[in-house]
Amino acid sequence: MSDISEFDDYDYDQESDDVMDLESIDGGSDFGNDIDGFDDVKPERVVRKPYEVAYEVLSTDDIKAREEALVAQTCNILGLTHDQALSLLLYFRWNNDRLLEQYTEDPSRILEKVGVLLDESGTDIRNYKLIAVDGFTCDICCEDNEGLFTFALECGHRFCQDCYKQYITQKIMEEGESRNIQCPDGTCSIVVNNEVIKLLVDPKVYERYQSLLTRTFVLDNDHMAWCPAPNCEYAVRCNDISTKDLDTIVPTVECKCGYRFCFGCGHSDHQPSTCMLVKKWLQKCQDDSETASWISANTKECPKCKAIIEKNGGCNHMTCRKCHYEFCWICSGSWPEHGVAWYNCSRYEDKASVEARDNQAKSRALLERYLHYYNRYANHEHSAKLDKDLFIRTEKKMMQLQSTSGMSWIEVQYLAQASKVLQECRETLKWTYAFAFYLARNNETHIFEDNQQDLELAVENLSLLFGKPIPELSELKVQIMDRTAYCSKRRENLLSDTAKGLQEGRWKYQTNVDVL
Known part of the structure; x- marks a missing residue:
């Protein structure tokens, strides 16, 4: 091993030209639309190394703030309430560009799809509340007690309060659902919105629901990703990378928790290998491709029945256990033609043997x-x-x-x-x-x-x-x-x-x- 003193005079300030401007990589558009609406603020111009990309680490509070700002922006543009705008954004997976494009073409159709019902004056005609219905029997629990509180969406499918609450709670707490909680009636596709959930479930369940909404805000944004580290609640936002760039850039980011990972594929830091090379390499290491290589390198086929044979001794006189054919390990030729002088293989230069x-x-x-x-x-x-x-x-x-x-x-x-x-x-x-x-x-x-x-x-x-x-x-x-x-x-x-x-x-x- 070299003497470690050979490096003592190394100049650590060299190669100052190996820098890249923050805005030198085209952000591209095929990584998805930027749905958080915060592109107006330009970051300070900094220099970065050729293998680095610009990114931002966001806390849960940062994400919630962006989520609320996007809802407020949608409210102002379309003149809707907070819950109405939230229903629309969830339906369009937080993509406000696609929402505005389709909403301006046919507002009534879009509102109907998400279950928002407005009268001619633009007032929401829905009035969510718990009521007691005389002679009502719940189709889930079959209870028909007098004064039983019930609830129904605009579809009219009515169930008792306890069954509705238990249904929504299970969807949120056990199934982790937040975006597409539908009416308990199996034939109905009406989605239970934020207002209904807040009305029916316990505060702890509603808090979990809000947390799940925040996760969808990140998961639906192609420019954002949750840190894969266990128990980490940070997300990373990276706008400079598009899908087509992943064969020329390895977008490694570092979370505030200290974990380094690739923004493109979510794998731990794998510089300098690109995402596709990593995928190919890991598959090569894990599948049976190398078993096949070993078989090819260490065995031969019987020239007669094609059975796979492994040489287990020093002698080149091989006998197939399956068909009992005798052949030469060196040239695969018939053994009787070699006589006893197997070491002087007369068929050594045959084209088939050489091949x-x-x-x-x-x-x-x-x-x-x-x-x-x-x-x-x-x-x-x-x-x-x-x-x-x-x-x-x-x-x-x-x-x-x-x-x-x-x-x-x-x-x-x-x-x-x-x-x-x-x-x-x-x-x-x-x-x-x-x-x-x-x-x-x-x-x-x-x-x-x-x-x-x-x-x-x-x-x-x-x-x-x-x-x-x-x-x-x-x-x-x-x-x-x-x-x-x-x-x-x-x-x-x-x-x-x-x-x-x-x-x-x-x-x-x-x-x-x-x-x-």
Whole structure:
């Protein structure tokens, strides 16, 4: 392993030209309409690296504020009440552009579809309330008690209050439904709206309903996505990326909870591999394709009955257990023609035999190539998990270092930063091998592999220092900080070059990456 002092004079301020303006990527339109109506505020002009995209992390309160603002905007434009506008927006999946387009063409038809009934003056004729009906029998519970409170939508399907409440509560709390809760009558498609739900259910259930509405606001917006991390309530908004860009951009974002993921496919950070390459690679690793490769590389078909045969000894005299045909493992020719001199195969140069051997060699070469990349991919994946466990123990190590060296808590933060950089670099290195597996061999590939090798060496050197005993860590502070900065720079260089290559179309692949 190289001496770690070789990096001490590294200039960390180089390549200042590797920046990209915030607005340099065309946002596109085929990722869906922007439905939150907040495009009027232009973000400050900042610079970002070629592999970075502009995004915004939103809290639940931020999302609710945008949701309410969109409802209020719709109310003002169409002259409707809050609940009427909300019903329309839910029907159109929060797409106000499509709502306005269709509403202006035929308002009555659209209002009827969502169950909003207006008289000639534009007043809502619905009057939701609980009433007691003489001689009423509930079709669900069959109760007919005198004074039983009942409820019905404009469709007229009436049920008792308890059954209606239980039905809606089950839809919200157990099924997680919010947008399309229909009338309890199985033949009716009238949707239960916000006003009815607020009237019938308990406050806790209504609060859950509002929370589910907020989730639909994000799920229906192609420019927004919930953070996939467990128990995280943040969402990410990214307007600069369209579907057609995903073969040239890897839109990695980082939530406030610290989780990094791809906005395009929702997978954890997989730079520099594109979404389609990741999908192809994971499928290749999980399905039976490599089992077939192993069979092709290590077995042969019986020349007579085509049964699959594995050689289990050193002798080339093979006897098929199925049809008892005797043949030569080397050339697949009939064994009696070889006599006892099987080692001097007279059919060795036959065209069919040469072709069979060539196919066997190709299968073996393909399998060995796959294993080369997969083993390194799996190794970095395993190392990343170990580094993550190490990160969990880092705080304890920092406290021990603080007590033994006299450093302040701020002064020992270099260990936390080193641990974070190690995890990021391991994750990047893991996906570089998936990316390299599909690359065609050319000069660009050699440059990529050089960057990959430099980053791998830097990571191993930092990992070596980071694992030193606690008494030595205080003396190695400067070296660890240098290694941390160097690893970050090497990772930045690799990702920047790869991202530029994707955008410029420089990368050539051995397979069609557009289809599985």
